[in-house]
Amino acid sequence: MAQMNLIHALNSAMDVMLGRDPAVVVLGEDIGYFGGVFRVTEGLQRKYGEHRVLDTPIAEGGIIAAAIGMGVNGLRPVAEIQFADYIYPGYDQIVSELARLRYRSAGEFFAPVTVRTPCGGGIRGGQTHSQSPEAIFAHVSGLKVVMPSNPYDAKGLLIASIEDDDPVIFFEPKRLYNGPFDGNPNQAAVPWSAHPLGEVPEGHYTVPIGKAAIARAGSDLTIVTYGTMVHVCEAAARGLGLDAEIVDVRTMVPLDTDTICASVARTGRCVIAHEATRFAGFGAELAATIQEQCFWNLEAPILRVAGWDTPYPHAFEWEYFPGQARVVRALRTVMEAG
Amino acid sequence: MAQMNLIHALNSAMDVMLGRDPAVVVLGEDIGYFGGVFRVTEGLQRKYGEHRVLDTPIAEGGIIAAAIGMGVNGLRPVAEIQFADYIYPGYDQIVSELARLRYRSAGEFFAPVTVRTPCGGGIRGGQTHSQSPEAIFAHVSGLKVVMPSNPYDAKGLLIASIEDDDPVIFFEPKRLYNGPFDGNPNQAAVPWSAHPLGEVPEGHYTVPIGKAAIARAGSDLTIVTYGTMVHVCEAAARGLGLDAEIVDVRTMVPLDTDTICASVARTGRCVIAHEATRFAGFGAELAATIQEQCFWNLEAPILRVAGWDTPYPHAFEWEYFPGQARVVRALRTVMEAG
């Protein structure tokens, strides 16, 4: 066991897999010699060479396409998109090709590509360094979609993703890279070493794709969330003195509806929270599914807490971000209803 | 008034606007000399010339980008993407640019682009000529998203879209081009001339963006749907002898939640239907919003009827398509619940 922040945990996952499996290659913009703009691939090229850890042209569409071709030829590429906000030029290759190749070739061809990309706000990145586009991938049949909320899960899920023969879009909430951010920018930063899930095994292990985690057991209501918002919601519920059950979704596809709905069926109340814009966001799928499966147990409408339906503005970061205040209002409303 | 099918109605909308406003230009693949693969732009180049109606290279990203630049320089471009399945190469320009230009420039620049594209299945087009990707546009702040279900609305909404200073993604359910398809492929095709909404004024008129329509008033339950599914749902409810209220959403963004929720609050039961894949589809947003706003009126869980979460398969078109049988099962379940 070692203390790792999210960056180290992700780096360790790739290090372990590059070491174990000669088919694993890592590619992306600035990820080789430089080690990535967030240093997630630091040291990997030095250790595994320029043919295993490749700097690429600035062409996200080309990166995904090349990774698909490599995957078809037996490699297991891990492609980094520098910011999730820049994944759109690769969207066609992801949606039309990566997601559909196994299907259209009846299983004869597939490309086991993992696409890693930092998402989310809270770093003063403005509208093009803060987006959370998970919903537009979750809607695409054939993709697995993952977002960890802590170093332990991050490493285990990334190894599971790399080993998975299906394509995985792996979102990294960048505001969590260095510590479990609770939504309050004015509070001193907390390091991962102060968090139990900052304890990470050095070697190989996996966290299964398709399983949600109970981040906190509780009985007053269920909060269904993922990524940075896990920590924001924990702090908000704590502040209210609520015994909330917090379900960390971890993988949007396949979605662990059993765990989620079992919790809501028990508590009868539910708040859903994510950083992404609200309208047609992933929270909509969660709410739609939960109301369908838990209708007779629900004592109050399910509320969604999310980013506003605007681009992510530079100057109003903390008015935009769905921080504790917004979560608290929803929790109160749901607890008071009925 | 004239009898028009959906193709004629759309053609007439562009004809009217090209005639009224010299800033309107139409561009896309095969749309000029040839008149488009579905003949929606037939005759327009002959009438308005090669500088108003432009054939383009096969590059959806380039088409959208060029349209944005034209829009910034005072034109009002109507860009056709030959099939919605091919819109993804233009997704970055739509999401990162078209949707955000007004916002990031604080209103100083904008591009009043309308993107027309045929969507939906039912024409044996297989997985790359049948998709319904409206959800991935509805989630993007800054885009208006429209899908008509009949010739009258199509013309009025397309004129409204072209006149709108905001970007509009305009989906055309291609299975409706020639007639109001009820989901039964074995039944003789019905022409639009047999439908009241096949009566279309020849000149200029608009149908407002942001307003849903009550396609059929009723009191047993509310069916919220759009596009081809409006007709499938009507037939299914009729077959069951249900007095269903059918809300034709018409514009996904901005969404007319008032009309939708007023109906559900009254009927207490709701089924949502669309052709797109179910998971994280637009139906999720509808269900999430309706359960939130109508919770205390609901007598049964809201059910979604949709395409399966697979690519659209060529050989199994009618097992894939959410036809009357699937709608009927949902209607029954919702009516029997509680």
Place this chain on the structure above:
Amino acid sequence: MPTRSRLHVPVTPARPGEISDFSWLRLSPAGAIARPEPGARSGDITFLADGLVRVLDDAGEAIGPWHPHLEVQDLQIGLRHMLLTRVFDDRMQRIQRSGKISFYMRSLGEEAVSVAQAQALRPADMLFPSYRNQGLQIARGRPLVDLMCQVLSNTRDMCKGRQLPVLYHWREGNIFSISGNLATQFPQAVGWAMAAAIRGQDAVAASWIGEGASAEADFHHALLFASVYRAPVILNVVNNQWAISTFQGFAGGEQRTFAARGPGYGIAGLRVDGNDFLAVHAVTQWAAERARTGHGPTLIEHVTYRGAAHSTSDDPARYRPRDDYQHWPLGDPVERLKQHLIRLGEWSEERHAGLSAELEDHVAASWKEATRFGTLTDPPRLDPHLMFEDVFREMPPHLRRQDAELRAERGQG
């Protein structure tokens, strides 16, 4: 001197009712273009992008430095495969008219591109085709029945009913799955080739794209990545002059050849008479040797003509002169190879007629065999529940639920 620019609109030389015009087409005589070493620096061989490599002259004689000196038997096999492609296409077209299949796309006039290239490459070389490369399948020996079952979406369809007709794949034959989305396979081929270089495989990748589709971003991605990593790949632009209704000028062919894009990216670019079996074979061999010896990618523009409609959904009489193909200056690839073989004394009109008849029979017999496994209208039919497989390697819970729902809907639940 005008002080205002005016939007230029590419010129389409002849529309319906007009007389065909190919005077704009830049040709070189057979044998006129030099053949550099396959290892030549791309900067030193830019002339290849503007000329037109041709081996067969108008009399059917093979001449010049690109003459590949193939065995007669190989030429006869090439002729057979081109003719089989054509007979197969014609039959499928007729069958589509009859309603037994939903859609078809012919490669009339472009048979040399696929057949000669497949012959010039090795079986381990990986092919990333477009939808108009059925000749690759045929030249690599794919049983016609397999292709027909795909076109039928029947119980032996390699795609399990999931793809439109003609979007084949063949794993054992090293032919990649065809996408309905244009151009996407081009940079994937480059990625495959990069992996081959990383893994030290002695194989090259080849891909094909229409001149119309070369406008897509993926064309650029392919050239760029191939150039940067010097990938062992052959990138083919099949310039058949038309993209559905749109003339190649709209893809940028009016100002410069498509082959010239190559040198722009620092890779070899080469323009070849795509209806000349020998020339296509020769340049492919050259490009393959270039790739195999570590000298990187080649972009080949095949100058040819789409003799038929775009697909069975298309009617070219709406946008080009009905007899346009008859005026195409580069002739018919089957006819030209046939004349060459006759000139060599290795073929005759009688043998040709015999071969045609044999292939017609073969296609007819294959069709009979294929329809035993079902057609659009007749059983047996694929199990619709196959629809839920292969979305993922293992079916996740939500698809199992939907599968069950469909069973209920179909009264099987």
Place this chain on the structure above:
Amino acid sequence: MPTRSRLHVPVTPARPGEISDFSWLRLSPAGAIARPEPGARSGDITFLADGLVRVLDDAGEAIGPWHPHLEVQDLQIGLRHMLLTRVFDDRMQRIQRSGKISFYMRSLGEEAVSVAQAQALRPADMLFPSYRNQGLQIARGRPLVDLMCQVLSNTRDMCKGRQLPVLYHWREGNIFSISGNLATQFPQAVGWAMAAAIRGQDAVAASWIGEGASAEADFHHALLFASVYRAPVILNVVNNQWAISTFQGFAGGEQRTFAARGPGYGIAGLRVDGNDFLAVHAVTQWAAERARTGHGPTLIEHVTYRGAAHSTSDDPARYRPRDDYQHWPLGDPVERLKQHLIRLGEWSEERHAGLSAELEDHVAASWKEATRFGTLTDPPRLDPHLMFEDVFREMPPHLRRQDAELRAERGQG
């Protein structure tokens, strides 16, 4: 002869701790490249894509056919604008360190590109810049206070707090809004130019992209559409050798110049010494005349060097020799124009020092003025409810609801 290819990885000439090496850089002497007529056929002037247009020689003399013979006053204004850009950049960089702004990007060493080009174009010409073209704003007379207020996201921010620092726009100045997404503006500029041609406007568009960003699909879209419709546009690749940590070889610059992409698409491509004010001015004038007279687009590669870090978030010492810029063979654009003016007898070290001091004062005074409208840390602050405006022309109901929610959250409801 190897029988297997090996993945080639572009070479970065010098890494930290190594000695700078620019021996690979292909230069032409000043005055060496011919100047064709601006209406020349693109196919006849491909030499422009491989050479390097230079006017100022090592001694500061202006020579050769591209000598633009500018008025002395224009040269002095050019020098002033370049120097102002630099002084502004330096000040903003220091201020970022102090925490008053969140982020900044300098253009050190690349000032000639923006300033000379803005000067060579007309006010009605529309500019589509990248984030390293602040010189365009300055040369077009934008008050520094406006730029500073944007960088501060304060109450006079032209972007109303919505954009990262340096992503300016200026409608009245005909300078387009800058996107955080690389390359997207390039084909938009072409669309703008197409509209200008459609509307018969006597204006051209110009756009700038980094050599790294030229790898994006939009670069290809821009070249293609510009070529097909012969759009009146000037497409500039600013090759400053680096894209964050990545050397230009990874964008394809190892095999061929970026200018050479132009001729590949049948458009004029021209490579210029980007640190030579006179050369940049001359080629821009040439390209503008070409565009205005209906001869279509030009791709210009500006060979320059990114003297500073990529941004305030970057530390180039991690990936290149600390003193790399000192070894750059094309020198410093400010210094070179200054020497030229001194040689003409129209400038002196004293006047230069005086100008520097004046500009420092101007920048300091502007900063003082700008901060009156608020900083990151000090009021006044923009109203956060501006966040909901301009998503659409009119605020739709769901945004009005969210606006109200935010008011409630902030205790204003």
